[in-house]
Amino acid sequence: MTDGPDTRGFATRAIHAGQEPDPETGAVILPIHTSTTFAQDTVGEPRGPFDYSRAGNPTRAVVEAALASLEGGTFGRSFASGMAAIDTALRSLVRPGDHVVLPNDVYGGTFRLLDKVFTEWGVSYTLAPVGDVDAMSAAITPATKIVWIETPTNPLLSVADIAAIADVAHAANAKLVVDNTFASPYLQQPLALGADVVMHSTTKYLGGHSDVIGGALVTDDGDLAERFEFLQKSAGAVPGPFDSYLLLRGMKTxxxxxxxxxxxxxxxxxxxxxxxxxxxxxxxxxxxxxxxxxxxxxxxxxxxxxxxxxxxxxxxxxxxxxxxxxxxxxxxxxxxxxxxxxxxxxxxxxxxxxxxxxxxxxxxxxxxxxxxxxxxxxxxxxxx
Incomplete structure (x- = not known):
């Protein structure tokens, strides 16, 4: 691999991004690193980039690099479920008194999390039709920190104009988060259209075989990526190495x-x-x-x-x-x-x-x- 953006085609990146043959053995399929902890040569100085698998794991790191590549993003972070990814995005971006705009046909799990959990902490929300840019704009208040959209939505398959809604959100100093689960990165890449964060339930098309639960956040914003990584480590809703392997295998096809x-x-x-x-x-x-x-x-x-x-x-x-x-x-x-x-x-x-x-x-x-x-x-x- 060379430095700079990976300009190879999508299917090529799905198979190869972050997945060069193992340098020690030549294994074409990378090993599953099940170790929970990693040796340190001296106190506080691990031999490599990993010290404890909740904070980082070699198999998970490969998945995160591949996720970022497929979404055309810089930073990928993977989670134990799609809901864990949604929760992390919300906790990274809103505080008590803040406001979120949601689709009026938003996924039930996302609605439940906002309606039953975050409202108890003083976060409010407004539902608006994602297919109507003016209605989405009208739903924004001075307290809005996130415009959260799905496109197509679940289950009414409403379609949002990502670029237009990104302009509306950014004019209000809000972040645009796009749940790209239904489209997958193969069909749609929201970061290129102005989104700040892309969220996936990797359980769905990215895994593709109904045998792994997972979630992901991808962004070009280094500060946001650091917040996501901090909550990965601090809250611990991370995928294990076997889940990471299954997701990586699914993404190849x-x-x-x-x-x-x-x-x-x-x-x-x-x-x-x-x-x-x-x-x-x-x-x-x-x-x-x-x-x-x-x-x-x-x-x-x-x-x-x-x-x-x-x-x-x-x-x-x-x-x-x-x-x-x-x-x-x-x-x-x-x-x-x-x-x-x-x-x-x-x-x-x-x-x-x-x-x-x-x-x-x-x-x-x-x-x-x-x-x-x-x-x-x-x-x-x-x-x-």
Whole structure:
């Protein structure tokens, strides 16, 4: 590797960034460093850059370098879960009396953390539609320290104009944090569009195989990176070496997996669009999506998530979830296998009764990479 930005293609960086063969053994796949502690030659002087694995671990360091490279950022920090990453970002950026702007269809876990935990410490929030830059701007107050967006959002797949909202946030001296979980760094790179921090639940597309829990924060801001690192060490919500290894393995195939996720999702959206049992298909790749033009401008493709509203309401939505055979009824998303769920009862139950609650006729579909004919046939029989 040479000094300076890594200009290699995305798929090349996913396989090689931070992952040169082991200098001692020549191993192409780097070893998993399970040690919790590292020898010191003299008091206070470790032999290398690591002293205790909560503060830093060689396997985790490789993951963090790869994450930063894939997001086109300078500093990557990995965490034990996506929620741990969200919590770290919030605690690094807000104090009692501060204010946060959130999407009005924000992920239920993010909403719960703000609504049930941070409000107890004097942090307030306002919900606004991310697809409306003027509404996001109007939600900002003199106390706003963070504009937090998802794009596409979970579960209504609203699309935010990242560059425009970055301008609005920065004009108010607020930081823009983008949850890029649904798009993955392969489809969208918010730092290049003006975001200050990119957050991921690496459990999802980055891991890609539904076998590891993790989270990440990526930034170009050295001061923020230091705050994130301090909370990694002080609060301890860090991934272990085996989790780091699984994430690293998953990231190597992100580019090819996302291409298939997107192709399959496009076919699913096209088949369901206009189906007599479906009142609305929500997918950024459809011309009917209000954010289609923005998504086409800032995303490589339109993603592997499709949401649908059922003409028969809540009962029909639940019935669809329970009748599929290949689409597994389960929470989470982004794995190679297709999943289906009812957000109002499952992933977003914590938002019930609030303006962030999803409609009860909504079904969220994580389209996997199985043969598309099998997926389409499964949805056909489930809707029959």
């Amino acid at each position: 992100l580019a090819v997996r996302m291409e298939q996720h997107c192709s399959n999702a496009e076919s699913v959206a096209a088949q369901l669009d206009g189906h007599r049992q479906v009142s609305q298909v929500i997918y950024p790749g459809l011309d009917s999506h209000p954010g289609h033009a923005v998504a086409a401008r800032q995303m490589r493709r339109f993603g592997g998530m499709v949401s649908v509203r059922l003409a028969g309401g809540r009962d029909a939505a639940i019935a669809l979830c329970e009748r599929t055979k290949i689409f597994t009824l389960a929470e989470s998303l982004g794995g190679v296998e297709s999943l289906i769920e009812h957000p109002a009862v499952m992933t977003h139950a914590s938002a019930a009764g609030s303006t962030a609650a999803p409609p009860d006729d909504l079904v969220r579909i994580s389209v996997g990479i199985e043969d598309i004919d099998d997926l389409l046939a499964d949805l056909d029989q489930a809707l029959a």
